Amino acid sequence: MTDQAVPAAPPVGEVTLEAGASGFGGAETQAAAVGGITRQTQFGNVRRRFLRNKLAVVGLVMLTIVFVTAVFAPIIATHPPRAQDLNITLQGPSAQHWFGTDELGRDVFSRVVHGTRIAVTVGLASIFLALVIGVVLGSVSGYLGRAWDALIMRIADVFFAFPLIIGAIMIILVVGRGVAPVIIALGLFSWATIARLLRSSILSIRESEYVEAARSLGASKWRIVTRHVLPNSMAPVLVYAMVSVAAAIVAQASLSYLGVGVPPDVPDWGNMISSGQKFFGFKDYLWFFPSMAVVFTVLGFVFVGDGLRDALDPRLR
Amino acid sequence: MTEPLLSIEDLRVHFHTDAGVVKAVDGVSWSIGPGETLGIVGESGSGKSVSALAVMGLVEVPPARYESGRILFKGRDLLTADDKERRAIRGKEISMIFQDPLTALNPVFRVGHQIAEVIQAHEKMGRIAARAKAVDLLGEVGIPNPRQRAREYPHQFSGGMRQRAMIAMALALDPLVLLADEPTTALDVTVQAQIMDLLIRLQADRGTAIVLITHDLGLVAGHADRVLVMYAGKVAELGTIDDVYYRPRHPYTLGLLKSLARMDQRRSDRLQPIVGQPPSLIRVPPGCPFNPRCPFATDICRQEMPPLEPKDGPDHLAACHHSDQLALQQSPAAS
Amino acid sequence: MTALVEVENLVKHYPIRSGIVFRHDVGAVRAVDGISFDLEQGETFALVGESGCGKSTTARAVLRLIEPTSGSIRFEGEDITTAGASRLRALRREMQMIFQDPFASLNPRMTVRGILREPFTIHGLDADGKVEALLNMVGLLPEHAGRYPHEFSGGQRQRVGIARALALNPKLIVCDEPVSALDVSIRAQVINLLEDLQAQLKLTYLFIAHDLSVVRHIADRVAVMYLGTIVETAPTDDLFERPSHPYTQALISAVPVPDPNRERARRRILVSGDVPSPVNPPSGCRFRTRCPKFANELTEAQQQRCIDEPPALVDRGEGHPSACHYAEARELV
Ligand SMILES: Nc1ncnc2c1ncn2[C@@H]1O[C@H](COP(=O)(O)OP(=O)(O)OP(=O)(O)O)[C@@H](O)[C@H]1O
Ligand SMILES: Nc1ncnc2c1ncn2[C@@H]1O[C@H](COP(=O)(O)OP(=O)(O)O)[C@@H](O)[C@H]1O
Numbered sequence A: 001m002t003d004q005a006v007p008a009a010p011p012v013g014e015v016t017l018e019a020g021a022s023g024f025g026g027a028e029t030q031a032a033a034v035g036g037i038t039r040q041t042q043f044g045n046v047r048r049r050f051l052r053n054k055l056a057v058v059g060l061v062m063l064t065i066v067f068v069t070a071v072f073a074p075i076i077a078t079h080p081p082r083a084q085d086l087n088i089t090l091q092g093p094s095a096q097h098w099f100g101t102d103e104l105g106r107d108v109f110s111r112v113v114h115g116t117r118i119a120v121t122v123g124l125a126s127i128f129l130a131l132v133i134g135v136v137l138g139s140v141s142g143y144l145g146r147a148w149d150a151l152i153m154r155i156a157d158v159f160f161a162f163p164l165i166i167g168a169i170m171i172i173l174v175v176g177r178g179v180a181p182v183i184i185a186l187g188l189f190s191w192a193t194i195a196r197l198l199r200s201s202i203l204s205i206r207e208s209e210y211v212e213a214a215r216s217l218g219a220s221k222w223r224i225v226t227r228h229v230l231p232n233s234m235a236p237v238l239v240y241a242m243v244s245v246a247a248a249i250v251a252q253a254s255l256s257y258l259g260v261g262v263p264p265d266v267p268d269w270g271n272m273i274s275s276g277q278k279f280f281g282f283k284d285y286l287w288f289f290p291s292m293a294v295v296f297t298v299l300g301f302v303f304v305g306d307g308l309r310d311a312l313d314p315r316l317r
Numbered sequence B: 001m002t003e004p005l006l007s008i009e010d011l012r013v014h015f016h017t018d019a020g021v022v023k024a025v026d027g028v029s030w031s032i033g034p035g036e037t038l039g040i041v042g043e044s045g046s047g048k049s050v051s052a053l054a055v056m057g058l059v060e061v062p063p064a065r066y067e068s069g070r071i072l073f074k075g076r077d078l079l080t081a082d083d084k085e086r087r088a089i090r091g092k093e094i095s096m097i098f099q100d101p102l103t104a105l106n107p108v109f110r111v112g113h114q115i116a117e118v119i120q121a122h123e124k125m126g127r128i129a130a131r132a133k134a135v136d137l138l139g140e141v142g143i144p145n146p147r148q149r150a151r152e153y154p155h156q157f158s159g160g161m162r163q164r165a166m167i168a169m170a171l172a173l174d175p176l177v178l179l180a181d182e183p184t185t186a187l188d189v190t191v192q193a194q195i196m197d198l199l200i201r202l203q204a205d206r207g208t209a210i211v212l213i214t215h216d217l218g219l220v221a222g223h224a225d226r227v228l229v230m231y232a233g234k235v236a237e238l239g240t241i242d243d244v245y246y247r248p249r250h251p252y253t254l255g256l257l258k259s260l261a262r263m264d265q266r267r268s269d270r271l272q273p274i275v276g277q278p279p280s281l282i283r284v285p286p287g288c289p290f291n292p293r294c295p296f297a298t299d300i301c302r303q304e305m306p307p308l309e310p311k312d313g314p315d316h317l318a319a320c321h322h323s324d325q326l327a328l329q330q331s332p333a334a335s
Numbered sequence C: 001m002t003a004l005v006e007v008e009n010l011v012k013h014y015p016i017r018s019g020i021v022f023r024h025d026v027g028a029v030r031a032v033d034g035i036s037f038d039l040e041q042g043e044t045f046a047l048v049g050e051s052g053c054g055k056s057t058t059a060r061a062v063l064r065l066i067e068p069t070s071g072s073i074r075f076e077g078e079d080i081t082t083a084g085a086s087r088l089r090a091l092r093r094e095m096q097m098i099f100q101d102p103f104a105s106l107n108p109r110m111t112v113r114g115i116l117r118e119p120f121t122i123h124g125l126d127a128d129g130k131v132e133a134l135l136n137m138v139g140l141l142p143e144h145a146g147r148y149p150h151e152f153s154g155g156q157r158q159r160v161g162i163a164r165a166l167a168l169n170p171k172l173i174v175c176d177e178p179v180s181a182l183d184v185s186i187r188a189q190v191i192n193l194l195e196d197l198q199a200q201l202k203l204t205y206l207f208i209a210h211d212l213s214v215v216r217h218i219a220d221r222v223a224v225m226y227l228g229t230i231v232e233t234a235p236t237d238d239l240f241e242r243p244s245h246p247y248t249q250a251l252i253s254a255v256p257v258p259d260p261n262r263e264r265a266r267r268r269i270l271v272s273g274d275v276p277s278p279v280n281p282p283s284g285c286r287f288r289t290r291c292p293k294f295a296n297e298l299t300e301a302q303q304q305r306c307i308d309e310p311p312a313l314v315d316r317g318e319g320h321p322s323a324c325h326y327a328e329a330r331e332l333v
């Protein structure tokens, strides 16, 4: 286009024609009036559709509460979470100890509040790890195809076939207990679905006409993947990841409950439920409050994930 | 025109959506007599399908709302009739075929079974007799080996055969009116010619009235008796095909005819498009909806919606303030 | 006039694979099966035919968006089927494509500016001021640059797609059904735009369509395809006024024209049945299973020839090449 004369297409906006022109052969044939199309940004659309969904908004509020609690745990907690006071063991909820105390006299409320930190950290970090692995392997699999695809998908099948908890336990048995091993274990056993999702969405987008257009312009593979394929195939993956955080939190609590998660003295919901169940039937507040915390957090992620899925689906405009 | 069999009077179907009220059908009237073919043309989104779906009761309420109008079949209003009466008419006396037969055929049932079910839903007939009739119908619409084909599933049929099967299903109960919504748009021209040939033959045998919805002005020219031109949910022009093609009285009709490339003529210099683009049905321009694109538009066009009035003769209607100016124009259809 | 593109014996077979562990070919979709044609500088050459006959496959092979199974494609005399990656990249500037679906051919997450800058970025060129010039060229406004594709109508999107194809100042543009998805009243606007651009920029078009009316208007020469082969080719008016292959005749007679009197007077040549599968095309003449001439006019001995011998695409005295043993021109419009 360097120094070509630009043809005399009339600049047009809203087209109005003089009345009484003798037919339709006006010079304005190239006119493309932009009538009735309002300016909407992609993001604005998504936000509008998200906020319209009541459950999604409820989920958002729940998650906000969870995150605020996690960040300001030391301020919100009424007692230090590890402080034992053997004089006041196993007391029911009171003005002093809102959720009561456990068998070592620790304040249950404060432990639930601090448990939020562990849950959120492990949930987000493990799924972040899974995303990194899943996106890299899924893109390679979907875009390069052939032998890569076959190899990666068989590996994914193996990881997919293992129940999350069993896989995680195997890893932890090898590397030992702790927050980091739990994160790594959960991440390693969550990437397979992400990679598969991404792969299938890449496979369909790879065939789309705009990718073909980019190829016909001479775009490199790297450019096609980063500019065209990934931005358009990430939506379902991110939604899935959101919901996976919930699954990771449940798994994290289960690992603690089974005694293979974070060390027992760490204030963690799984640990609390596990030790609280000994008093099942008479000191129910011990396992009830941490369980509610798990349910609350998990529902928050699920509601938001669901809302995002609907909001990102352009067919539901 | 004989006594109308089916007529729509001042029908308004509006969709209440987040973005606003979509006036999909906004004051449309037409009628069709026995054995007649009425073409409905107009561009995408002009309300052709919604008006047909309304007749079938297939418009979902809400989001849709019937703001006004009557749908009269043999003088009975389908919008106020009770459920039983409606069910007896829709599907039996009036049936419909669609652009995409896959949406109308259930993928998990055999084709013959589906046709037999339609028959049994409306007529007292044993299963075996209904199956036999389904096979006969498939044969009648030109499907080879109907016996064997009746036992196949829709995905085993080609596009043209699916359309034939849907026609067989629609005609199973010998309806008086067949609404055909773009029955050939998804098909290749040679298959389109086969399907239209089939429809004409069936119509001649049974005297079915056909409402042919399409955006192909050629298809209507060859197959309809009268044609209704829709624009932005409203009727622009209605008349016999000769009147509308050779003596168009609405600038939109004239514009459409002028803008077409013609296969039967040597290349003219340039095509003469209609400028601009169709309005969003949420924000239809005030006055005549066509005024921003109309070369004849004057102030009155921007203020007052022109009424649909007889021009030339009682059966040729157009909604335009200045249709007399068009009488001076040579129609591009006449060659 | 010199040939800009010469296609010779182009073949594209898509293998049909079977088996999960040991994948093996069990057959092939013979999408394009040995076609040859030339594109002259500055002309519009149309490929027509029913869906699945191989038009798009041909188009993509010419641009080397897919690798042909065999045959040669020469662009300005150079065989591009053997061009390496860097040569191919340079060739991309010379040939571009306009797609059928204006909704699928623009990346929904890029603004029009992003879409129109991309060709320059890819080739390391300066894009300053180019976006506005391109928009102006296709009849859009500079302020449209900041919008996303979904904010445009179908016709406007198609203009954006055209602008993108023009960006690198190509010599050849392949148009794959560029107006099929557009509304009647918008179609003429886009056809005029394509014609104006061709006149101004001396473009050569390979124009693919199934709508014969548009082809008659825009094309200089036409080739009719059936099941992966060209069955007839001729200058446009010649083809429409004296079609000599029974398939071309059926095709032309099937297209309705918007003129009631003419429609009433017309005679339709109906072909029977559906297009056979391109996996197992019929022996001899591929059209014989549906050919009305074969069924109604030929003697048994003549029919046998249609079954045994694939007819060559040659002029049999009708003024242009036709792949029918019994080619005979007819007047249909
Ligand atoms: N369920 C719905 N909700 C909201 N709007 C709708 C709905 N169904 C149809 N519409 C709108 O009603 C208008 C008329 O639609 P209709 O399907 O009748 O158009 P048409 O003339 O048949 O077009 P086409 O040629 O594309 O089939 C369009 O603007 C469409 O978007
Ligand atoms: N990627 C592919 N894999 C297998 N078969 C294909 C592929 N692309 C096209 N085909 C087949 O090749 C034939 C020709 O296709 P195409 O060139 O797209 O036809 P047209 O553009 O004429 O409609 C069709 O039978 C189609 O199904």
Ligand code: SF4
Pocket (backbone or CB within 6 Å): B250, B251, B252, B288, B289, B290, B291, B292, B294, B295, B296, B297, B298, B301, B306, B319, B320, B321, B322, B323
């Ligand atoms: S009423 Fe006016 S604007 Fe409408 S079609 Fe007639 S002349 Fe044009």
Ligand code: SF4
Pocket (backbone or CB within 6 Å): C245, C246, C247, C285, C286, C287, C288, C289, C291, C292, C293, C294, C306, C311, C323, C324, C325, C326, C327
């Ligand atoms: S060669 Fe025979 S079968 Fe083929 S088109 Fe000609 S007459 Fe028909």
Ligand SMILES: [Mg+2]
Pocket (backbone or CB within 6 Å): B048, B049, B050, B181
């Ligand atoms: Mg419709």
Ligand SMILES: [Mg+2]
Pocket (backbone or CB within 6 Å): C052, C055, C056
């Ligand atoms: Mg194609």
